Amino acid sequence: MDYAEDSADEDCAEIQHRNVPDLQYPSKEELMDAASVVIRSLQQLDWREIGETPPNLAITGGLAVMHYCPDRLPSIAHNGREDIDIVLSNTQGGRIRLALQYEFPEEFVNQEIDLFVVTPRGKVKVDFKWEVYMESASLSTVPLHEISPEDPPFMNPQTLTVSKLLSLSGHVVARYVLFERPWNHGIDALRLVRRFDRSTLTLAKFQAMHIYKEKDKLERYTTMPYKQWAKMMEVELRVSISRLTKERSTQGKPFKLLDYV
Numbered sequence: 660m661d662y663a664e665d666s667a668d669e670d671c672a673e674i675q676h677r678n679v680p681d682l683q684y685p686s687k688e689e690l691m692d693a694a695s696v697v698i699r700s701l702q703q704l705d706w707r708e709i710g711e712t713p714p715n716l717a718i719t720g721g722l723a724v725m726h727y728c729p730d731r732l733p734s735i736a737h738n739g740r741e742d743i744d745i746v747l748s749n750t751q752g753g754r755i756r757l758a759l760q761y762e763f764p765e766e767f768v769n770q771e772i773d774l775f776v777v778t779p780r781g782k783v784k785v786d787f788k789w790e791v792y793m794e795s796a797s798l799s800t801v802p803l804h805e806i807s808p809e810d811p812p813f814m815n816p817q818t819l820t821v822s823k824l825l826s827l828s829g830h831v832v833a834r835y836v837l838f839e840r841p842w843n844h845g846i847d848a849l850r851l852v853r854r855f856d857r858s859t860l861t862l863a864k865f866q867a868m869h870i871y872k873e874k875d876k877l878e879r880y881t882t883m884p885y886k887q888w889a890k891m892m893e894v895e896l897r898v899s900i901s902r903l904t905k906e907r908s909t910q911g912k913p914f915k916l917l918d919y920v
Contacts, residue, residue, distance in 0.1 A: 679781060681783075682780050683780075685740075685741055687733070690741060693743055695808040696766055697743060698811055701713075701716075701803055702803060702804065710754070711755070714747040714749050715748045715800035716746060717814045718814065719746050722741070722744065728850045731850055745787055745788065746788045746799070746800060746814060747789055756787070757769070817859070820848050820860055821862060823851070824848050824888075827841045827845055827848075842880055844880065845879075845881040846880075849883060852888075860893070861894075862893070862894050
């Protein structure tokens with residue numbers, strides 16, 4: 660990999676990776692190849708030595724949107740970059756990042772708290788997320804040993820859409836804070852619902868409350884009125900709607916959010 664002339668003779672992969680540029684405007688194929696490297700490397704780790712259980716996982720984020728919506732291009736990402744977002748369960752992302760960089764120094768590099776996978780044209784950030792980030796994400800994840808690296812599982816489009824809506828304003832879940840670019844998430848959510856226009860978006864109680872409170876941002880960044888979104892939303896848990904509207908309550912489940920706006 661000839662990223663820079665002064666790194667060609669370096670024996671240390673860590674030093675060499677200092678000169679690896681970020682991959683600009685990657686194609687879907689480049690991102691899929693990079694994701695395959697990540698999954699294959701995860702499968703080769705000694706999980707007992709790490710002290711973790713092999714996780715279930717699924718691809719989420721922009722690459723998942725591209726999977727469902729072929730017209731979605733990576734170029735909408737900030738500065739032409741696109742992360743590889745992977746939802747994990749039953750494990751700690753920090754240990755995984757260190758293990759990957761230690762075991763596969765030619766393929767991975769850690770910069771501060773971020774992990775990157777090295778590709779022929781540059782490096783791509785790998786962003787591990789946890790089930791707590793999206794309560795229903797586990798419905799899409801698959802055990803690591805069952806996955807073909809060339810054909811990875813993707814978060815289902817309904818859960819992916821909800822995750823995009825929750826990311827519009829920097830949604831806080833537990834101690835994880837998601838400060839992302841809202842226009843990108845809003846347009847991604849709009850693409851998904853237009854692609855699956857008959858789908859129902861099932862929300863947990865805290866998700867429904869957050870989306871209701873942030874409905875102005877939802878309308879701004881998706882360009883679609885809140886009531887149109889509410890027609891597709893069902894809340895899966897018993898919830899006091901008086902906490903949303905200060906007026907009404909319900910005991911049934913599920914219920915349509917549109918009935919209370």
